[in-house]
Amino acid sequence: MKWLKRIAILLAVLIFVPLIVLLAMGHRANAGRGDAAIEINTSPEHLWTWIDDGDKLKQWVSWLVEVKYPDPQKTHGAGAKRVLVMRDENNGGMLMSIAGTCSEYAPPTRMTIHLSDTEGMFDGDETYQLVDLGSGRTRMEIHGRFHYSQWFANLMEPLITPQAEKKMAMDVAHLKTLVESQAAVR
């Protein structure tokens, strides 16, 4: 009986302590916020095309399969809409659509896109900021802030955000390699 009690306590600790920690962490000030930054040997004007052009976006954002423009007349600028089709390997390789609306467009320095899952799981803003460092160098910063509508996803936010940030960092590192290798070829 004593051992059964100990086992029950152990199992309760294994379940409830992480739950309480997740609940507490979900209330931190920067909940849902992920940032990434990198310095790339290229001009802001050149780098801008890599974030503005759908075909180029596909090359450095991993798991991005297609970028669709619902309104072919308005593919760039504030108010322009794009749909990012992502392959979700963690969901059996299903294709997921994420609707994006450009809410801020100031080439070649700043672009903010409001992203929302078509299934209503999350929504948030992703801001790309390009800072000219001179001598053909640009600092690229990505700031993302997302809110999860489903309660369980919201509870898991303290686990999701750091992984999203890691993914963002990997993508910008890939972008740097792509941009700089293309510059070297030229």
Add this chain to the structure above:
Amino acid sequence: MKPPAVARLLLIAMAGEHQAEFVAGDLHEEFLLLCAARGRQAGSRWYRSQVLRSVAMLLALRFRSGEALHLMAAAILAVAMPLLLLDRLWRFVYSNIPLKDGLQRAPEFRIVNLVCVCACAAVCGSLAHTVHRAVGVAVACAVAATFALWLGSSITPILYAGAVILAAPVSSLITFAWRKSR
């Protein structure tokens, strides 16, 4: 004179609770006779070969008696299920990354898996009452962990898989030994 330890452990792990004592006793007697006649090395070689030859038969007997099935069911519930549930949870976490991600898992998630496997296997080990049962539980935990890793959807590095498969039986045996010592 003692027979080779690994072979004896394998025999205890594979044979049912009722068979283990008799089979081990018979083999030990023969082993002593062989050691006296042809030396220890030949005796150990013979012992090992006999154990290896008997493994399949002993396991079949154990399954027929229902003991192995009982152990496996307990290990699957206690070790494989939590691992699979965690795998499902990590899939959910990665699936909710706004711009999605692949099947690689962060080291911290793998550590959580490992801790959970150790805790669950320890619970299994603490419920065993005899050495024979504890060894059986340990083997069942290792098999259940392997099964869960095989069924899991994430990319599993060899080092991590080895750690999980080893940690489950070790944790179960340590808890059994600790409980016995108290």
